[in-house]
Amino acid sequence: MKSLLALGVVVLTTAALAWAGSDAQPKAGGAPKPAITKAVKGEQCVEDTDYMRRNHMKVLNQHRDQTVIEGVRSKKHSLKECINCHASEKTGSVAAAKEDFCVSCHSYAAVKIDCFDCHSTKPQGSAAMHPLNAETAHYKHQLAAQATSKVSAEEMARVAQ
């Protein structure tokens, strides 16, 4: 009798939990689920997807300290390489539009990141960030310097002093 009662309690609890669980699921029409598009370049991430979902911030933090302080610029775990693979085909960026790789998850999880206050969201050599060849760029800057004479030489010297 006792064991039957215990069994009943277990069954009820499980049912209740299952019910509660199903209720906790986001309803259709709630926050839009993140649109995770497959990386454009590359087949396999440097770590397992599950691991990266949970730990990408740790991995990135460690690599950033190594890069800034020790000058280690290995490609594995570098933010630049993340961007190279995950930049969207449409915007060429990981954080320009709502559907872009970093933003789509981070807005869903309501976690604000400030990586892109400083870091470029676009891969190197993409159309938007095309590195001008040194000669042309040089010329462009000279032209610009000549064209805009908003600042007088004295003013520049004052700023410099």
Place this chain on the structure above:
Amino acid sequence: MSELKSMSDNTPNSPQLESQQRRRFIGAATATAAGLAIAPGVMLYEVAHGRSEDEAVSSAVRWGMLVDATKCATGCNDCVSACSTENGWTSVAESKHPKQAPQWIRKLELQDPLTQMETNLPMMCQHCAEPPCVDVCPTGASFKRADGIVLVNRHTCIGCRYCMMACPYKARSLVHESLNDTQKPDVPRGIGCVEACTLCVQKIDRGDGNTACAEACTAAGHNALLFGDMNDPESEISKRLRELPTKQVRADLNLNLGVRYHGI
């Protein structure tokens, strides 16, 4: 060096100088030990130059620059524009807010009031061996890398600008406004952080072995800027430093600068 020697002659028992000498001795001893550990004929600095991708920078190298002010041309601004192109900052001339515009490097034209002699020189972060900006930084964001490059870790910089006050060379700038994703992928920089010349650290780590300003100066045919490893006695910069009389700006501060000037 000669200054230090004469000072130590006068005050042989000064504890500070003694500790400095001891440090130098320990440094030299470590370098020798490291040199010994490497196969005969292979010098330590060669190993440090050809650093593998996941190897940390080492103090066996000290990057520095020799500025030959006698070759620096009047009106030429090539080093400044090359720096702004390489590192993605907007120069004073192009900026909407010239007084806030960053200046990683700037050209100075000086004139001796007595003789009217004019001198041209670029001024930038002098990459001190004992940088005041590092001393004053409250968060440890301002730091000196093992290879002598003084940098700002933007991840810890709070934009307080103490380092800008402390720098005798006015080498640092603050980014006042959002840059709206105009940064170069290799050169992250952003609002609320202090920045300065990095000796093109991204290029050095890539193994280019030269800075954008020095490349531009050579390309323009002036050859006023020479970049290299001051710890390597065989490097071009060390050879030139041995031959030419050079000065450190504000040598009185005893900061042991990484940028040396000839002809000022």
